[in-house]
Amino acid sequence: MIIRALLLSLALLLPAAAQEAYPSRPVQLIIPYPPGGNTDLMARALQAELSRALGVSVVGVNRGGAAGAIGNAEVARARPDGLTIGVSPNNAITTQPFLQATPYQADGFRYICQFYDNPQVVILGRNAPFSDLRGMIAFARTGKEALVYGAPGQGSTQHILFAQLLRAAGVDGLMVSYTGAGPMAAAALGGTIMAFAESASIPASTGLQALAVLADRRMPGLPEVPTSAELGMPMNGSTYGGLLAPLGLPDAMAAVLERACEAAVASEGFRNAAERLNAGPSFLPGAAFRARFLAEAAVNRTLLQELGLSNR
Known part of the structure; x- marks a missing residue:
């Protein structure tokens, strides 16, 4: 009877132990563009350091097409088990839902972190x-x-x-x-x-x-390249992005991923890789990253309607 009681106690503790062990298996990172582009390059730069911070392999998978909508749709419909996450720039989330029939909206993801702003x-x-x-x-x-x-x-x-x-x-x-x-x-x-x-x-x-x-000041990595403002055509524009997960991801898993992302962005390896790409490491936690995307989506909806490009 004592042995049975001990075995039953251990069985009841297993689910909690399994949760505490996250992640215990490789994590798939969906990249919603073909190889060689900015999103792919930034994701690959983060990948090794994110793997190191999580203690498991992070496997990048390219799912290009439909201006990022195909890959992001795969993330949105994935199981919220922390084993499938994605990386996305702003446009695929804050603009494309107003241009095409995407199976997601800007508020349809769990936001993990922003890690670059270019x-x-x-x-x-x-x-x-x-x-x-x-x-x-x-x-x-x-x-x-x-x-x-x-x-x-x-x-x-x-x-x-x-x-x-x-x-x-x-x-x-x-x-x-x-x-x-x-x-x-x-x-x-x-x-x-x-x-x-x-x-x-x-x-x-x-x-x-x-x-x-396309900025107010020159970039440190391109000191010889003038700004559009210097040439009489002032304009500001940047592509920024970060890690996303399906809605329903448990808070504990999201916290693990956010901490790992922050450590990866702060690492010398990522910063050196980003510097070689003339890119800007820029960390924001999940809540601030979500707020930035949702605010841009609201602005873009109005802008695209004014340009006659919006589908709604």
């Missing part, structure tokens, strides 16, 4: 018929849709920023859509597109030339 830059494609930002605007004036530029999807952050830049200069261009920054950078290297806007990690990883930083 100003956008205008990047020159190889064999383009101009060599600076003023030359790009002058070329755009030579004919309707003479300027061919890229963007990772209709309504992406980069599409909106580039269209605003051209509109402010009183010109237009022909936008060519790509599934992500990696394929778009490959097109620029091949001379298919003349210019595009993306994070500074792209010129750092491809050797393409940056023409201007």
